[in-house]
Amino acid sequence: MALHAGSSSYTSPLELRRYGTLVGSTLVALASGTNYLGTRLRISNTQLNIIVGVYFSGPVWGRIVDRRGPRILLASGFIMLLIGYSGIRLFYDHGDSITKLGQPGLSLLVFCSFLTGFGGNGGLTASMNATAKSFPDRLRATTTGIVISGFGLSAFFFSTIAKVFFAHSTSSLLLLLSLGTSLPMIMGFFVVRPVPHAERPDDDEAFLHAGRQDYTAVSQSEIYEVPERNRVIEMSPSRSPPLPKSFPRTAESTALADIHGKTLLTSFDFWLLATITVFLSGTGLMYINNVGAMTKALYAHGNPEFNEAEAARYQGEQVSTISVANFLGRIIIGFSADFAKSKLGFPRSFGAAIIALGFVASQVAASRIEVLDRLWIASFILGLSYGGLFGLFPTITVDWFGLAHFSENWGFVSVSPAIGGNLFSLAFGRNLDAHDPTLASPAGEVSGRAIGDAAHQCLQGLTCYVDTLKLTIAACSLAFLLSLLAGWREWRRRKDESSVVWDAGADE
16 A cells, blocks of 8 residues: 655656657657658659668667667758758759769769658657657557657648748758758757656666666756655555566566567567568558559549649648548557556557558558549548557567667668568559550550650559559458467467466465
């Protein structure tokens, strides 16, 4: 039996820093999620796929931030984003001259794009790391979901600014991007940092184990000035502090709290999580990257008067729908997962099955929608599910493998989108090629349409891509089954650990 002290004045300085970190991390994430290239540069899809390599910076950035804290990443992100977007702006303003350089000019453009990707990924990694280590387990999915929702909203945020203020000046927009993405990194350099908390014994140990250099900005007196558990007056003291039932300390749970490196890469749970992420994120990226082609295909089908401007408007509506739903999904899943674990006792990993069902529903809907006005339904469900995926899976990574090497471990898991996205996008491209009007129809059949680049536009509506959707439906269905397996494994593990702990307590 315990009586809690009522005063909270002792912890207010840390609380201010903690929520300052949350706000700063969200702004950094908002600045980290956009990667622009001028279409005037005529970069092909094959060349753009090179930029997917930025996903592989995750483990590198993660290892650095786990060992050295977020400041190195934020400073690097400032430099990379400023140089990268400024370089892209230079290419846009002088694109015709620079592309005459041939391969060297293209290599320099790709390098600038890599800088924006690496810098943005570094900012996101730093903000996620600081947030995950600043809040207790019962709020971890909620707070990390809020931060990563900023990343999901980034494209919508900057595209809205572009429409309102820079509708006819892409060069001005790129200047805004160079400043609007880099300056928040400097702000984060001074604000974003892990803030210790002492709600649970296991949380304190995770902080200490994660590296003292992460907390140089907070003095030891602040960390242990009034620890939460020291504000509890024990009325019936026992021989040892009580163990929270939701996180029993056994040999197995202690080992799970620090899985990384080679041990992580040989873990069945890691490959299970990565496989689910490949299928779901691959489906999401395929849809997001190709919703423009889907929109054009539906718009062109049965429409003899193709209007390029109107088609672009429909494309923008789909992108905006996905972005807003993506943002909402990341926030909703965070609150839901924390509630399910702290109030209902369910492992957060069961939420992956719900997310997978959302992906299945989105693909089934898209495979049956033949009218453009209804495509938003599939886009909204897809965006909600895609946001839920990246709002939940970082916290599952902490639950399964521990907080000490969270960013490095999540970096390895987050390589999966590069694999899945390329595989499914390749399938989508092949499906479109199979219905290329220059191959499937006589040239005269498309000559009457004012479709700009008609030779590279499928005109058959849903038929252009439905076979790819059948593939993603199967992949997401398999991910659903694997998600059930993941949830069941964690539930069984927690049940076994609880049994071991309480049996040991009875023996004493």
